Amino acid sequence: MKPRLLLVEDDPISHAFMLAALQALPAQVDSADSVADALRREDQHDLWLIDANLPDGSGAQLLDGLRRLHARTVALAHTADPSSERRESLLAAGFATVLVKPLSAADLQAAVRRHLPAGASTTHDWDESAALKALNGNREHVATLRRLFLDELPASVGAVEQSFRDGNQEALRAVLHKLRASCGFVGASRLATAAQRLHHAPGSLEALMDFRAAAESLRD
Template sequence: MNHSPAPALPRLLLVEDDPVNAAFLAGASAALPAEVVQAGSLVEAEAACRDADFDLFLFDANLPDGRGEDLLRSLRGAGIGTVALAHTADVDDALHTRLLAAGFVAVLRKPLPVATLHAALRRWLPAAETARPCWDDAAALAALGGQAAHVQALRGMFLDELPAQRGRIALAVADGDAATIRAELHKLVASCGFVGAARLGDAVQAMRAAPLDAEALRALDAAVAELLPG
């Protein structure tokens, strides 16, 4: 086992007030991977920026207490120059033009597939591609009381079961059975946490937010393939 600490993840501030959209965007962004901090209003976002620095902003255009462009202007006035992306379900071209004029580098239109979100985030968070290891030994040791032998034993059991879990998920996807997919992913994400399967855990989280998304399934398959012998 490699006991060196995992590299720090890029930090993303997600501002979104709708719970369903927030869950999808947070899960898909975390799978990039990235560390995602969520806020549901301008007030919460400004408080988050006072407490920490971020590598990228992802702001909803319309929030309960104001507009995303107003939030960005306020942060720019405070000397915070973090690159910002906007997201909106509004198809009004005038709004998109206004958001770009306010300083957003791009406007993402919801609903958006995981692949589109990842492509936008990767453009501005290039370090995210290699930030997460396949195995996070520190996380696994912490979950299992520092017992390396327990980690190794559980990883063996985990890898033995993984092909069958992947098969059940694939079958549920083919049947369009989102409930079964979520149930399988719920079990799998817990196992990933215990054994420190970091990249697979991120892919599982993204697919939990979008269980029938083809790109999310491909990301899951890629993460599984990294762990299983050829």
């Protein structure tokens, strides 16, 4: 089942961009353009994305109102203000993180994936059909290769993180290229997607964090 998100954004252009990115996760997205509009919605959501400034109030005020209805839902703030003061005030208000606009669709999607609660993931860790197709339907081979893959995964993740710290993008891409091929054989779909994103944005801390989370989910 797709996760259900609430997107609160009053700017039509920003709303259209964010809506398309979120629906591509995939996710079911409900929209609101004001504090009053958002508070009228009684549906349960897996995550809220709330603009810091709205026509009839602030994102912090809206979060306070929503918390009275659903105390545990994770909320992400989005704002065009990059100042540390704004970030700190939003975090203090209870937002899990602060997204600064403009941002890429990939960064928005990665932030949402990291903060979705367990059971609401947009990408499965393992793709059984892809693994079976790659290995001619042999389930025993799939199981054997997955055990080997998981044994070698910590070393691969370590090499990725070391290359990232060193700023060695050539080495980073080489490790990711090899890892993506291995993901294809064992059906590690979420990790393959995260590795591809980091391959295309080797200097992105957001992409690295998404990659790390995908790898850790396989070892849980």
